[in-house]
Amino acid sequence: MERYEIRLGAVGGQGIITAGALLVDIAVEKEGKHALESPTYTATVRGGPTKVDIILSDEKIVFPQASQIDCFICTYQKPYDLYKNRVKDDAIVVVDSNLVPDLGGTKNWKLYKIPLIHEIKKQLGNIVFTSVVTLAITQKLTNIIDYDNMVDFVKNWAPKGTTELNMKAIELGRNLV
Amino acid sequence: MSKRKVFQGNIIVAKAAIAAGCDFFAGYPITPSSEVSQHLSKEFPKMGRDFIQMEDEISALGACIGASLSGKKVLTATSGPGFSLMQEHLGLAVMAEIPLVIVNVMRGGPSTGIPTKPSQADMMQTRWGTHGDHPIIVLYPAFADEIFSETVRAFNLSEKFWNPVILLLDEVIAKAHEDIEIPEKKDINIYTEKVNVIKDLNIYDRNIGENPPRVDFFKGYPIHIDGLEHDSHGWPTSDPATADKMQHLRMQKIYHFQDEIIKFNEYHMEDAEIMVFAFGVSARAALSAVREARDEGIKVGLFQPLTIWPFPKKALQERFRKVKKVLTVEMNMGQIKYEIERVSSDDVMKKTLLRANGIPFTPKEIVNSIKEFTK
Numbered sequence: 001m002e003r004y005e006i007r008l009g010a011v012g013g014q015g016i017i018t019a020g021a022l023l024v025d026i027a028v029e030k031e032g033k034h035a036l037e038s039p040t041y042t043a044t045v046r047g048g049p050t051k052v053d054i055i056l057s058d059e060k061i062v063f064p065q066a067s068q069i070d071c072f073i074c075t076y077q078k079p080y081d082l083y084k085n086r087v088k089d090d091a092i093v094v095v096d097s098n099l100v101p102d103l104g105g106t107k108n109w110k111l112y113k114i115p116l117i118h119e120i121k122k123q124l125g126n127i128v129f130t131s132v133v134t135l136a137i138t139q140k141l142t143n144i145i146d147y148d149n150m151v152d153f154v155k156n157w158a159p160k161g162t163t164e165l166n167m168k169a170i171e172l173g174r175n176l177v
Numbered sequence: 178m179s180k181r182k183v184f185q186g187n188i189i190v191a192k193a194a195i196a197a198g199c200d201f202f203a204g205y206p207i208t209p210s211s212e213v214s215q216h217l218s219k220e221f222p223k224m225g226r227d228f229i230q231m232e233d234e235i236s237a238l239g240a241c242i243g244a245s246l247s248g249k250k251v252l253t254a255t256s257g258p259g260f261s262l263m264q265e266h267l268g269l270a271v272m273a274e275i276p277l278v279i280v281n282v283m284r285g286g287p288s289t290g291i292p293t294k295p296s297q298a299d300m301m302q303t304r305w306g307t308h309g310d311h312p313i314i315v316l317y318p319a320f321a322d323e324i325f326s327e328t329v330r331a332f333n334l335s336e337k338f339w340n341p342v343i344l345l346l347d348e349v350i351a352k353a354h355e356d357i358e359i360p361e362k363k364d365i366n367i368y369t370e371k372v373n374v375i376k377d378l379n380i381y382d383r384n385i386g387e388n389p390p391r392v393d394f395f396k397g398y399p400i401h402i403d404g405l406e407h408d409s410h411g412w413p414t415s416d417p418a419t420a421d422k423m424q425h426l427r428m429q430k431i432y433h434f435q436d437e438i439i440k441f442n443e444y445h446m447e448d449a450e451i452m453v454f455a456f457g458v459s460a461r462a463a464l465s466a467v468r469e470a471r472d473e474g475i476k477v478g479l480f481q482p483l484t485i486w487p488f489p490k491k492a493l494q495e496r497f498r499k500v501k502k503v504l505t506v507e508m509n510m511g512q513i514k515y516e517i518e519r520v521s522s523d524d525v526m527k528k529t530l531l532r533a534n535g536i537p538f539t540p541k542e543i544v545n546s547i548k549e550f551t552k
Contacts, residue, residue: 020354021183021354024183024354024356025183028181028182028183028356029182029183032181033356034181034356035183035355035356036353036354036355036356037183037353037354037355038349038352038353038354039352039353040293041293042293060320061355062461062464062465062468062540063461063462063464063465063539063540064349064350064353064355064458064461065349065537065539067539067540067541
């Protein structure tokens with residue numbers, strides 16, 4: 001596998017840093033890939049624009065930030081505006097259709113507009129599951145990690161008593177795209 | 178199943194410190210270095226090692242100095258604003274010849290600057306931040322495995338040369354979570370000097386190039402430990418001959434062993450006509466750029482220093498006999514470029530790629546700069 005770059009953009013507290021951490025852990029521990037997760041954040045803990053770049057490769061990762069993004073998932077307007085600049089012309093792009101109303105130019109993107117946060121609140125009752133839903137969306141669209149490996153890993157990782165809801169989160173992510 | 182696991186850069190520092198035998202940490206948490214202290218605050222108590230959070234960075238380094246005097250291997254971790262506060266104590270540690278390791282995860286400056294963005298602008302501060310002529314060792318890893326090995330090396334060098342060692346890190350690399358195979362204990366080379374009980378008052382006396390003995394200052398004969406210039410048993414003096422001798426002893430214990438202290442990596446330098454000089458995250462961008470430029474037939478290589486101070490003058494001067502162009506890439510307004518100018522002759526063409534706005538150079542930007550340089 002050649003270098004593959006994913007960028008997740010959101011506002012602080014939405015859970016994308018966790019999504020990125022899960023993705024790299026699965027890629028490295030379950031699949032022996034090289035992986036790196038590089039978060040950017042502002043001094044504001046909650047509410048400020050954040051992003052996490054995830055880089056996966058069969059070889060040791062050299063440059064630790066995304067510069068030609070293959071897949072971009074964003075759940076808020078401000079981080080969308082700030083962080084879409086390095087997204088490739090033919091990238092997979094997923095945006096929250098309610099929270100990112102103004103897309104601007106969309107190049108030749110394979111674009112998915114989904115009411116992500118709204119559906120998470122409605123179906124899972126808590127946006128804390130955004131991380132796992134985002135992970136499942138990323139897995140389905142990029143196939144960069146194996147589905148079974150993801151399910152296994154999330155089962156082990158899930159805090160006690162949340163396994164069932166996390167499995168539902170995976171299902172929701174897959175159904176949304 | 179892979180032996181590799183994913184750890185944050187700061188956590189790799191903490192794990193390496195534990196492996197190196199560090200048994201005392203005092204610090205005051207600051208972005209982007211906080212996870213070093215966070216991790217050790219959890220791990221040290223379980224291991225019977227000491228962790229203390231102090232009220233500020235001045236007292237943090239003060240506590241480290243005290244612990245080091247009793248024979249502990251000590252660490253503190255900070256960022257620019259905290260490192261500025263530590264300068265006075267750093268000078269004391271140099272003057273009194275006290276081993277300690279300071280991690281400085283750089284962030285935008287001056288002052289409190291840009292707390293959450295990377296910068297490479299403390300290069301000269303690590304060399305000259307504390308006043309007076311003084312020797313210093315500064316290491317600067319770029320990859321996850323280097324973070325581990327250079328942290329261990331920082332402790333080893335500090336222990337061996339009785340001097341503070343500074344480990345510089347980029348915010349990007351300290352905050353990134355990256356896969357690494359943590360070496361097994363048997364594969365980690367740890368240097369520990371025997372801690373002696375003071376039986377001879379002349380502890381600062383030795384020949385040029387020799388190291389002083391490691392002693393527990395709180396056992397045996399009492400020794401005067403001072404930031405003032407001192408004689409061979411630590412007593413303040415302004416005698417010119419003694420001052421001259423002590424200055425040389427302190428400087429030469431480092432500069433005499435430069436070949437042992439200086440480490441660097443070279444990539445694609447065999448037939449290089451252009452050399453990129455870069456460190457930390459800039460070196461990682463530069464390595465990608467060098468490979469991309471090579472694919473287009475440009476003979477370019479990368480020199481990545483792991484030791485910043487003492488500066489790798491001899492190695493670079495050897496390279497400059499073959500390479501006629503050097504591109505220095507650094508995330509500041511121009512600091513190490515002056516060292517490159519100092520160690521290279523006028524017939525070496527110099528170019529810089531400088532930026533201090535918190536955004537690391539991308540490989541593409543460096544490729545473009547290399548291409549322009551070929552013209």
